[in-house]
Amino acid sequence: MSEFAVQTRGLVRRFGERTAVAGVDLAVPAGSFFGLVGPNGAGKTTTLSMITGLLRPTAGSVTLLGDDVWRDPVAAKARMGALPEGLRLFERLSGRELLRYTGRLRGMPAGVVAARADELLAVLDLDAAADRLVVDYSTGMRKKIGLAAALLHNPAVLFLDEPFEGVDPVSAGTIRAVLERYTRSGATVLFSSHVMELVERLCDRIAVLDQGRVVAAGPVAEIRGGRSLHEAFLALVGRRTAGEDGGLAWLGRWSG
């Protein structure tokens, strides 16, 4: 088996004239908790979509535990779970029905699905809402049921696009605990986030993307270099703060 859970080589994605991902090489060691960070529009979602087999790369390759995601998608997808950005769920199913349906799509025995669904619903604090329709779920509940669906078949590698966005601190803590438990068992998590404090707390390695390229990658302590990850991030992506150049002079000025 490959020592890398995920490896991308020369990954490129163009949309017409625009190059969203401009040659990304990532090596995610098996068993790591890996963060993909970068400013808005850096190419995180596009990269994750290509890695998870949702968006065909313009060039380059992706392997998952040695299987080529685009040449052998069935083998690769059997070993991955994914919580994509803006995940569309089956709104007219209850949370429990959604998990049962997901299990059937994965070809899992009904008894195993029912038992795992009950456990996931309980651990993710969704048991009271298990029989309510997903359309009535809050943002945090949707992330949690999406995570349950992604974990149901016990994948070796889990991909999460902004799993904490719009999630309150209680649900974020629950999600974090489940992910930590999952990586302790030897699984790999690759997730994208803007929340540097969380990335710093959870990840052992990160890659920083900017304008479709990896501008830094490695162990968190190395990237931080004695600073907070937030400071290191700002230094790497080199953005000035909006309004510092004298724009918005009219804002907050009232007369009369």
Ligand SMILES: Nc1ncnc2c1ncn2[C@@H]1O[C@H](COP(=O)(O)OP(=O)(O)OP(=O)(O)O)[C@@H](O)[C@H]1O
């Ligand atoms: N379907 C598309 N068609 C055209 N351009 C796209 C498409 N998807 C993404 N892009 C462009 O590709 C670039 C990277 O977008 P992407 O969503 O991957 O960034 P991101 O790092 O995930 O950003 P965010 O943090 O805001 O979610 C952006 O310039 C975006 O406008």
